[in-house]
Amino acid sequence: MKTVLITGSTSGIGLGIAREFAKTKQYNIIFNGLEPNGQEIADGVGKEFGLQVMFSNANMLKPEELRKMVSDAIAKFGKIDVLINNAGIQHVSPIEDFPDEKWNAIIGINLTSAFYLSKAVWPGMKERKFGRIINIASAHGLVASEFKSAYVASKHGIVGFTKTLGLEGAPFNITVNAICPGYVKTPLVEKQIADQAKAHNMSADDVVNKVMLYKQAVKNFVSLETLGQTALLLAADHASTITGTAIPVDGGWNAQ
Numbered sequence: 001m002k003t004v005l006i007t008g009s010t011s012g013i014g015l016g017i018a019r020e021f022a023k024t025k026q027y028n029i030i031f032n033g034l035e036p037n038g039q040e041i042a043d044g045v046g047k048e049f050g051l052q053v054m055f056s057n058a059n060m061l062k063p064e065e066l067r068k069m070v071s072d073a074i075a076k077f078g079k080i081d082v083l084i085n086n087a088g089i090q091h092v093s094p095i096e097d098f099p100d101e102k103w104n105a106i107i108g109i110n111l112t113s114a115f116y117l118s119k120a121v122w123p124g125m126k127e128r129k130f131g132r133i134i135n136i137a138s139a140h141g142l143v144a145s146e147f148k149s150a151y152v153a154s155k156h157g158i159v160g161f162t163k164t165l166g167l168e169g170a171p172f173n174i175t176v177n178a179i180c181p182g183y184v185k186t187p188l189v190e191k192q193i194a195d196q197a198k199a200h201n202m203s204a205d206d207v208v209n210k211v212m213l214y215k216q217a218v219k220n221f222v223s224l225e226t227l228g229q230t231a232l233l234l235a236a237d238h239a240s241t242i243t244g245t246a247i248p249v250d251g252g253w254n255a256q
């Protein structure tokens with residue numbers, strides 16, 4: 001059995017990816033997130049697929065909690081083979097009103113937590129000559145949209161971080177890649193529809209059709225299954241020559 005640690009996996013994309021890993025029955029899963037029923041969600045997936053799971057509510061803004069999550073996971077499962085840095089938040093606002101504390105939280109959660117966690121799992125991966133780090137960036141890791149200064153900066157940052165660790169991991173069979181999803185209908189996006197409606201002075205329906213899916217050639221939200229299967233491909237033994245990439249899974253948004 002391999003072990004995968006997925007941050008922010010008690011909601012949205014992280015939970016969707018966890019379920020795709022669970023279906024293979026080849027991974028122990030470490031769940032993480034701030035949802036108060038996180039343990040229940042983790043146990044539910046474990047029971048459904050007959051897997052060993054662990055849950056940690058480590059806060060991405062607290063490095064000591066992140067290091068403890070990694071050491072607890074290693075104590076329980078012996079190793080971490082795959083790290084998926086997925087936890088993330090969004091805030092939509094014109095720059096002049098953008099709250100300082102939102103900027104710091106977005107950079108801390110979306111970018112800096114990946115630094116702490118990658119650093120913590122790295123020695124074990126290097127020693128075993130196997131590691132897969134997958135960063136859930138965004139189409140906004142490759143292009144920008146107005147009113148998302150901190151988010152776009154954090155996602156471009158994680159793409160740069162991915163390339164750097166891809167190079168550093170190459171001698172040790174540690175691959176590091178980013179997945180760049182277009183819009184996925186999760187709680188993060190549901191909340192953003194309301195915020196964007198305010199920022200653009202539009203109705204919620206207009207935000208979905210004229211702002212969000214406007215940029216995607218394929219006029220559908222990206223599915224959790226597509227993202228989970230992309231992550232599984234990157235995690236595979238045979239994916240050893242795919243590294244340092246930022247793979248758009250965005251319905252053609254970045255083709256334009």
Ligand code: NAD
Pocket residue numbers: 007008009010011012013014032033034035057058059060061086087088089109110136137138139180181182183184185186187188189
């Ligand atoms: P979500 O709100 O459904 O889930 C986010 C998860 O992160 C939750 O489990 C939450 O508890 C966790 N989290 C947030 N702050 C945390 C903190 N301080 N400490 C620990 N956990 C924390 O959002 P989602 O849409 O599933 O987003 C997941 C990732 O995918 C994010 O990095 C997001 O930027 C990225 N993404 C989302 C979309 C989309 O359209 N939904 C598109 C591209 C990229």
